[in-house]
Amino acid sequence: MQSFILHLSYLIGSVTFILGLKMLSHPETARKGNLVAAFGMTVAIFATIFLYKYQETRYAEFKHLGNLGWIFGALVLGTVVGTMAAKKVKMTAMPEMVSLFNGMGGACAMLISIVEYNHMAHEIATGVMVTPDMGMMLVIVLGMMIGTVSFAGSIIAWGKLNGSIKDKTIPGGQMINFVILGGILVLAIMVLGNMMPAMQTPMFYGIAILAAMYGVLFVMPIGGADMPVVISLLNSFTGCAAAFGGFLYSNPVMLTGGILVGSAGTILTILMCTAMNRSLKNVLIGSFGGQKAVAGEAKVGGGTYKEISLNDTAVVMAYAQNVMIIPGYGLAVAQAQHICHELEKVLEEKGVNVVYGIHPVAGRMPGHMNVLLAEADVPYEKLLEMEEANESMGSTNVVLILGANDVVNPAAKEDPASPIYGMPILEVEKAEHVIVNKRSMKPGYAGIENDLFFKPKTSMLFGDAKAVLQKLVAELKQV
Amino acid sequence: MQSFILHLSYLIGSVTFILGLKMLSHPETARKGNLVAAFGMTVAIFATIFLYKYQETRYAEFKHLGNLGWIFGALVLGTVVGTMAAKKVKMTAMPEMVSLFNGMGGACAMLISIVEYNHMAHEIATGVMVTPDMGMMLVIVLGMMIGTVSFAGSIIAWGKLNGSIKDKTIPGGQMINFVILGGILVLAIMVLGNMMPAMQTPMFYGIAILAAMYGVLFVMPIGGADMPVVISLLNSFTGCAAAFGGFLYSNPVMLTGGILVGSAGTILTILMCTAMNRSLKNVLIGSFGGQKAVAGEAKVGGGTYKEISLNDTAVVMAYAQNVMIIPGYGLAVAQAQHICHELEKVLEEKGVNVVYGIHPVAGRMPGHMNVLLAEADVPYEKLLEMEEANESMGSTNVVLILGANDVVNPAAKEDPASPIYGMPILEVEKAEHVIVNKRSMKPGYAGIENDLFFKPKTSMLFGDAKAVLQKLVAELKQV
């Protein structure tokens, strides 16, 4: 009967994971979906602690799990630390947090494999088992390998996102990666084929070390801005590692949970690439860098641009009827969301109608702008999605672009040779005036020139977004 | 190794079923999807024949299946008959064919259960088994029950569709059904509880008989036009029955195939109902009949209508620039698709531009009109889907409605009290002239009056669609 309840709990776990993922992919139900999955997870965890039984040797009696004190200790510790970290983290630092948690999962899978390996090695050493069970060994090695790659990769991704690790292209990196992969393969075959029984353990740990190296080298050269995509990919790796755990213990909830995440994560990775109009391969070998130079060269000196003074900007905006603010990555970098909200309020007091035009991939993670502006308490009705924004562009007097670049680049519509060709953009040229705030004429994420800056309608307002906005607000209060 | 290949084949089967269903739900890939599933099925069947092994008693050796001659005989016979039947059947009789095949599947599940029951009963009688294995018994009884309901129901549905069985409302039918279900439940509990060991076999067959009765009574009162929905439902029943077979033999391909169809069939049933703007409950208890009287009463004598002569029709059409033909159930009943195509050609020769406006639920099965007109070789470009048709309605001079009624009923847009309220319709009133061909002023499928017939733009052209069109074509040739 206990075993029945255990299995039922696992079934509940699997079902809640499916439902949770399903609900997470619709805006209205997303939050509930997360809770549903969390509920299922709790059920599965407690069912395991209290109801799981195992045999020490084949004919021994079934026993409940021991060391409950340790287990609960670890659970409580993890819960407290995890909750605090997750609650305290700033909105904009969330992707790095996710990456860190993902790494923890990978490390967990790795540790499980190591313990199980030791256990098996011990049984062989003491003669309980004659030769290693190769099926088990395969699962252990694979779980350990993927878990380690995911762990190492996630830590690097985390470091990149919080700025402590800089992008680095290692010369001959591709080559080195191949060599490492080859090494892993050779060692894995030798371990699985039981070719050098005496060397099993060193070889096993050799795989672990190589896998860690691979994880590091795999993520290292990828541009910091591509990290969300990479994290999503590492996410699906950890999912697979969890699934191998499921094989190890014939545990269907680990299996469904792991594989679901593995496949959903892969699709999500691809979707994220598509939203940015890039291919996964492109992201992984970072070929944007290559195109950058070429495109930049072809376009250098694309024309002349005109600047606008803070004073003029304030006047133009104060006497406009409809203003649209288009935030981009620069706004997030400058952390200017609060002062931006301030600007909006000042304008509204003067009877100006202000809205925000939100491009789906503005910033560096999907929904970045929504999250950023929500943090500054900008009301939701003021955020227009791309289609809406483009529709009301015609009746907009002034468009103020704050640190956005690629998402307003007309090359996406006009220049088939451009690497961002085909990406939908915010069509700011339909508005009367366009004011662009950025610090220089440097390109944005995609590394390409933006013709918009040279258009007659456009005026440039150089400077750090936060500083400029502060002055602008001050000016406006005097107009 | 053989067992490995067998299992691999089953895996292939499961995967092709999933892929097949997926592809079947997109127009471009549908046909290939069907072939993919058929391929997987073939693999699974032959793998079973040659690689499946069983034990006669627990410690006996594993044996291959015997009676291969009989098996191949049956396979060949079934293939020949099935192919011929499927090839020869007329397009419009396809739903009844599907129903018949579905019934075969149900009967197959039923027979399997019966043989397995006999086998078990025999083992108990000869003392090989002491008490029946209740888990097995449950699966056997359920598979038999659902298979039988599906078989009996499908045969009735088939009879209704080909006209040999007429709609019949049995007085107190609901009551009788409950009694039968109760009887099945009681018998099943007694069989499963092994309450009267001596009576097991009679009770088992009792369940079969009651299930057959239930299947008949369940389908009998449902209107002939609702049969596609019912067939889809019975389809998912058979899927479940197949899945019970999967449990019986721990066979994952039967399980996935059966359950996939079971759940997909259920959703499909609901989708089909939604497309007709009805609820499943509504279909099953046939409450349209009830509303029919009320709606009819309220609207009786809704106004006067005007008739148009054949001659005038011919003239109006011949001198029109754009004509749209709207086919409906009446066209299918009259089998007038060929002469309709003829009409179209005659008009085109006279320089009239003819298109067809196809409503998604015109006729009695989804896609009915597409299939019907395809049979008469009407070119595909001439068929406009509802939205397209409504868009070009404004520039249409003459709309000729051939045996359609509900799909052009303005009540669906105007009268919230109407049972079809909310269903999208072909908005024929936007055209210059509307000519309606039907045999009388009687209502169509939904049983409600159609205000369209009384509108000033509308003229009625009474008569059987085929006869009228023949005369119309003759007239036109003389104009």
Next chain:
Amino acid sequence: MDAIKEMVIMFLRHYDLVTVVILSIFLGIEVISRVPSVLHTPLMSGANAIHGVVIIGAIIVMGKAAPDDYLSLVLGFLAVILGTLNVVGGFVVTDRMLEMFGKKKKK
């Protein structure tokens, strides 16, 4: 109560199969839920052919029947025929339906 206990045992023995069932249910729903209405009939027909997989059970029944167990042989024979009709007829009819749609597509 014995019956219930046996069913629990059954559930445990076939536990992985239960997981398969649940996943299949979700998958069936997901796969179908966005099918356009023109395809309802062919899809119904294709699904009909797929549940013909019950024929595998019929083949097993038939193949296990002792050569002198005429009842089982006859019933099994019938079952295989019916199952084949379901499978073959189902796929062929579906193909014909889809041919109709396809033919028009190409022109």
Next chain:
Amino acid sequence: MDAIKEMVIMFLRHYDLVTVVILSIFLGIEVISRVPSVLHTPLMSGANAIHGVVIIGAIIVMGKAAPDDYLSLVLGFLAVILGTLNVVGGFVVTDRMLEMFGKKKKK
């Protein structure tokens, strides 16, 4: 070649699990394939929390460790902590992200 044979055996023993794997793959693809881009980050985060189910493995490892097997105890302890971080942190962070979206929805 022994290794291959053992893997075949492994496959057969876990055959139902393999079916579960395949169904889960399809299900994952189906469920996610139409998610709007604003939800990419929370979805990634939610999925991240779900694979924290690996913690069950950690609990089993820990629970089976003999009281004097310090290496296993320590590693297991660490594994449970890391797994918990993954699960709890993942769900909480996701909830916070979605709260942001939700808050705005309601107004």
